[in-house]
Amino acid sequence: MNAIILTAIWGIVMMFGGVFFKSKSTPKYWAIAGLVLVFLSNGYELLNGVPFFEIDVKNMLHFNSFNLTFIAVALFCTLLFFLLNGRDIEKVGENVSEYFALLFFVLCGVAIAASFNSLLTLFLGIEILSIPLYILTGSDKRNLKSNEAALKYFLMGSFSTGIMLMGIAFIYGGNSNGSFLIDNINLGEGVMPPMIAVGLVFLLIAMSFKVSAAPFHFWTPDVYDGAPTVFTSFMATIVKAAGFIAFIRLFDNAFGKTQAQWQTLIVVITAATLLIGNLTAVFQQSVKRMLAYSSIAQAGFMLLAIFALNDYAKEGLILYTAAYSLATIGIFAILIKMSDYTIDGFNGLAKQYPAIAVCATVFLLSLTGIPLTAGFQSKFYMLLAAIKNGQQNWLVIFAVLMAAVSAYYYFKIIQAMFFKEDNQQAGAPAIMVEKLTPAFTYLLYFTALLIVVLGLFPNLLTTWLYY
């Protein structure tokens, strides 16, 4: 509750602050201060279970340690994102304060989508999270690629909203209680009524659109590639993670008991997502586009949680969102500073910036899932959850094989950094567009350290689920 209200208020503060801020770098400090405030108040709610604001939400929002922990993870990753990329947000355009305001509104949507307890709040959460993102995607107004990405994202996003609403309408019709609360949909054993089954398929398609699972992923590469790189970093991590939390809460609470009837659909989507995401990522030359496909591939792994739907899946999903967000924010923070976004652009990075190259290696190893990193623990949890579920064990083997494929394209960057010579011709552009500040470098060390610590002690995060 604290997170929802404070992010909305701070978004408005940032929006009107744009009139008063004289310097271009002021909004960044206000945004960071606001985010620290929201993070602390969310932490207070997680520890004490009492929000600052007593509001009767008619059971439409439900707060427990699971979603409060996720909100804490999302806020922490956003804080890291602001600290690492604050200067790059300033470079996107003139309206810096508004960009931060929109990011706060997205966070408000993230908090609602993570804690909904009614189909109405699910819809509102997903929309509050999407609409500011359409604007942020198109914020580079003169750039045709950014325009294309914004239009595509907007049309696909509103298309999936239409499908989601149709699904909600059918579920409402089929549910004899006449209520939108997801606890009331809670179906018992036995065959689902046909109208609810239709609604479930519609909702599944809409949520797959939002989390970019195959075969509804086709917008993702173009949008992620065209959007300004800072906002791609945000979209691919925190927003996608929130989509997954909404996905698992919906399917666990509303349809959990009839899982046997829809599990096959999830299996098909998971297998297709893993296959398409990993295989197409192999052929990409641009690192930004490759990371877009890799985000589809990682979504395939996160879908295993929705396939499994048990306690391991929930623990694993929180860990996965944290590990994936940290690593992707880190690698994007390095990518933004590069002058060339192709894999060849990374040639010889290790010679000029050894420490940055080591950090990038940690992030990439974590995305691959090499032991000692958080990525390994989270992938392990996902596979464990899928095995404990007991159905369709071939999916686990398939997921491991696809993780092996992912090593190929992540390691290509590591190879370029350490074993290739940089372009030494006269007049070749420098690897980095600007000099890195010490603060940026130390924050990258911190992020890499955090990934290793989470890889060694994943219970530092998962214990909060049982607080």
Next chain:
Amino acid sequence: MPINYYIFLSLAVFCIGIIGVLTRRNSIIIFMCVELMLNAANLLLVAFSKMHHLVLGTNFPTLASEAQVFVFFIMVVAAAEVSVGLAIIVMLYRNTHSVDVNFLNRLKN
């Protein structure tokens, strides 16, 4: 009137919307088709609300009216989407002097 008629009507409107989105090339028309899809859902929600009201309403007069409130939320969200979407289309028009989505495919790589 049986509820089936409403379901068929809104499914028909919904399908027109989907087919429009998938086949038309003018981004404003695609956008109108998306609005058709949203309105199909609105229609269905109101119809179901009345259906539930006939069954449950005698005991709990307010119980089955939630969907009609939902419809207002959908309208507000659709209005927000319209403002953002038209802004994006205008931005595109300023740069390319066209609102044709085929133009965008030329930009790929």
